[in-house]
Amino acid sequence: EKGGFATFMDKEIAEQPAAVADTLRGHFDGTRIVLDEQRLGEDELRTIDKVFVVACGSAYHSGLVAKYAIEHWTRLPVEVELASEFRYRDPVLDRDTLVVAVSQSGETADTLEAVRHARRQRARVLAVCNTNGSQIPRESDAVVYTHAGPEVGVASTKAFLAQITANYLVGLALAQARGTKYADEVARDFQALSEIPRAVEQTLELLEPVRELGRSIADSKAVLFLGRHVGFPVALEGALKLKELAYMHAEGFAAGELKHGPIALVEEGLPVVVVTPSPKSMPLLHSKLLSNIREVQARGARTIVIGEEGDDTIAPFADFLIELPRVPALLQPLVSTIPLQVLAAEIARTRGYDIDKPRNLAKSVTVE
Numbered sequence: 001e002k003g004g005f006a007t008f009m010d011k012e013i014a015e016q017p018a019a020v021a022d023t024l025r026g027h028f029d030g031t032r033i034v035l036d037e038q039r040l041g042e043d044e045l046r047t048i049d050k051v052f053v054v055a056c057g058s059a060y061h062s063g064l065v066a067k068y069a070i071e072h073w074t075r076l077p078v079e080v081e082l083a084s085e086f087r088y089r090d091p092v093l094d095r096d097t098l099v100v101a102v103s104q105s106g107e108t109a110d111t112l113e114a115v116r117h118a119r120r121q122r123a124r125v126l127a128v129c130n131t132n133g134s135q136i137p138r139e140s141d142a143v144v145y146t147h148a149g150p151e152v153g154v155a156s157t158k159a160f161l162a163q164i165t166a167n168y169l170v171g172l173a174l175a176q177a178r179g180t181k182y183a184d185e186v187a188r189d190f191q192a193l194s195e196i197p198r199a200v201e202q203t204l205e206l207l208e209p210v211r212e213l214g215r216s217i218a219d220s221k222a223v224l225f226l227g228r229h230v231g232f233p234v235a236l237e238g239a240l241k242l243k244e245l246a247y248m249h250a251e252g253f254a255a256g257e258l259k260h261g262p263i264a265l266v267e268e269g270l271p272v273v274v275v276t277p278s279p280k281s282m283p284l285l286h287s288k289l290l291s292n293i294r295e296v297q298a299r300g301a302r303t304i305v306i307g308e309e310g311d312d313t314i315a316p317f318a319d320f321l322i323e324l325p326r327v328p329a330l331l332q333p334l335v336s337t338i339p340l341q342v343l344a345a346e347i348a349r350t351r352g353y354d355i356d357k358p359r360n361l362a363k364s365v366t367v368e
């Protein structure tokens, strides 16, 4: 049932091109984005004036990624909140608030309770879920299913990529309802998303050196992950993968925060993974990250840089360079997360851990 792979996680990493493609399938009719169970009319979507994304763990990171796209596309304020915090702080919700609840299992207790709280406050709830008929979509006003297929490995991989994809579909649906994007722009963005499975396939072919790297840093005490913009949640996701699989201390930071504290952690030989944006589409951010890479390298860090193919500016500062195919800036997490999944899996494997069933964790967390 692992289809020739050593673990479910390896299989699920390899299934990511299909997870993205299948999640997109059927959601564009040639002119418009269509959601699945749309009990929320376009006129209701049009009156939305604020969006919350509530979720836990990797699903929360998928929301952090999508915030950049949804705000950019819709000009709506988007807050991304840990489901376990949401209902305890009396968030400002009303009929014109859209709460997007993201959950692979659809059974996560914290997220379900956040949904119930939102509905009691009359907010509209849209579920992004991978499991048909599970509780969260049942209690929501609309649903976008991620079609990642069953995910057995406790660490989320293909479901995470599918969640980002589905969150983007929600962003496009909102933009078309609000008229902040013309139909041809929506079509173009959908087309760009449709090209991602190919980029994911290409990325998967580049990963043998990442596995070797994983083996060579498996005895590190800690790893730091840095990113900016959409690369920041990718850094958080990379650190989460490493914590849960390799039981290694790992932290993700917004690279701009380095000087505000975390740089004190950098010491000789510490692996620091840096997710860099495209120098062409995000030149300013790229140059800021370049400075961050230099700062940590000057303090002895072993820099592991994820960059775009053909970017020669970072090569001199990368002790290890992972070059990924060029994709639109907002879509980069759909490729840049993959080496981080593989790195964490390989470190865990080298340390002798069960990467499908990490200690102390359950696939679905049904208690608060």
Ligand code: M6R
Residues within 6 Å of the ligand: 056, 057, 058, 059, 060, 102, 103, 104, 105, 106, 107, 108, 111, 154, 155, 156, 157, 240, 241, 244, 363, 364, 365
């Ligand atoms: O089923 P859900 O998407 O609601 O689960 C949320 C988190 O428990 C989940 O993403 C968890 O963080 C993963 N193990 C991370 O790899």
